[in-house]
Ligand code: ATP
């Protein structure tokens with residue numbers, strides 16, 4: 001049984017409570033939310049929270065959620081980002097209403113509304129330079145100075161705005177500003193710019209426009225066009241809400257949308273800013289937006305994180321108005337939990353140590369008469385391989401596989417110590433016997449070392465009476481995994497640590513100083529055939545080692561490549 005705390009229980013965060021009240025008061029016909037990414041990069045862990053919230057609420061309240069690209073800044077935006085954002089939302093398990101929408105799809109309407117504001121005396125064209133506009137905004141303690149154009153006539157403003165649209169102004173030579181209050185304590189209300197000149201092609205509208213609406217103007221009005229009931233965004237937009245309300249009020253909607261702010265997701269050792277993540281990609285510090293170390297959805301997917309794990313994580317984090325930093329281990333906990341009963345098991349030796357079984361032929365010749373009834377196997381005489389049939393999962397039906405057992409095996413280097421530390425439970429000269437998972441009890445008879453004293457090979461025997469049976473007259477403690485040397489497949493296994501060594505990488509001015517030099521280690525491992533012959537994207541539990549995924553890009557049966565998803569366990573427990 002899943003112990004998912006929020007799965008079935010009603011979620012009770014402050015936003016859902018507001019919506020529940022609105023539903024009970026029958027304020028709206030239907031709840032409509034939206035997820036509004038700017039297509040200027042790939043989505044990251046922070047967006048996962050926003051996606052789960054917006055799409056989750058729509059689902060729970062029988063409403064719909066729109067996917068809207070807030071594409072008001074064509075310089076930074078690309079079709080590739082749009083395609084990947086769609087892919088990421090679907091992968092997380094959500095579907096938007098109808099077609100994806102674009103703020104740029106409303107440019108005609110937004111332009112008309114800008115003209116309406118001018119006609120109402122609520123907007124004017126300002127010819128000051130960007131520097132002058134900034135200087136004249138004033139400061140926290142000091143009111144701003146009105147622009148010389150603030151009281152231009154409506155006719156003159158209409159003409160100037162038409163000139164802006166017609167391309168008669170260079171960038172920075174004219175802007176359209178809302179006429180609100182140059183003395184407002186809220187800087188966002190000091191006549192904010194709502195349209196600017198940009199002689200720039202747009203990925204959706206081509207060269208149709210050389211003026212573009214500002215995000216703060218496009219956003220509330222796009223919400224209004226779409227009939228969004230609850231516009232959910234992060235806390236830094238709280239100061240923008242008065243302008244949001246001003247815009248929808250001035251244009252005049254019967255049932256205007258409302259903005260509600262929640263705390264953004266922050267996770268330790270993680271960076272959630274498209275701009276900064278782009279720097280890592282552009283500088284080649286990571287292999288791409290989907291590098292498995294990246295906190296992007298594409299990276300986490302390639303790493304092997306599951307949509308279920310990410311959604312569970314967001315449920316556990318919840319939605320509040322208080323900023324906090326979430327423990328990274330909670331994310332790993334949720335992912336690990338989602339893998340436990342969904343991944344097949346297999347044996348992979350990450351740091352191979354050769355073991356030669358000196359009595360292999362003798363012992364295996366009697367396997368059929370000595371094995372326990374529970375053992376299902378066959379012996380290939382010609383190849384000298386004992387094929388052991390084993391279930392892929394101990395208690396979930398995931399089919400079976402055959403594991404080859406041969407004269408020469410690999411075990412992990414860490415499973416044999418000449419001088420074991422106290423409490424060591426695996427192999428050593430003092431404790432030469434151990435159970436090999438799924439097969440015989442093995443006894444080491446000799447270790448071979450290189451010139452530096454490192455163990456490079458073990459010679460051992462197996463006890464023929466222990467195929468599925470306990471050994472006679474003694475207790476053998478411990479079980480280790482192994483892989484056949486001749487039938488196993490060499491594989492690249494990538495082990496990961498945090499990409500950043502500091503808790504808050506965003507606080508470090510030079511991102512290079514925040515990087516963990518050990519974030520990626522490539523191991524030359526050997527895996528059992530069933531793991532090698534898997535499809536790219538298949539997740540496994542490597543026995544005793546952790547959860548791994550066959551890399552979506554580079555894995556093949558001949559050259560298997562696995563990424564570590566998460567370790568098997570951690571002492572961390574969520575509160
Ligand atoms: P970035 O700085 O990474 O570009 P952003 O907020 O500018 O982030 P948008 O594409 O504009 O990115 O964001 C789309 C939605 O995702 C917005 O509603 C935004 O509030 C939300 N969002 C972005 N980052 C987080 C976060 N860390 N936690 C929760 N929601 C977030």
Ligand code: MG
Pocket residue numbers: 038
């Ligand atoms: Mg942004």
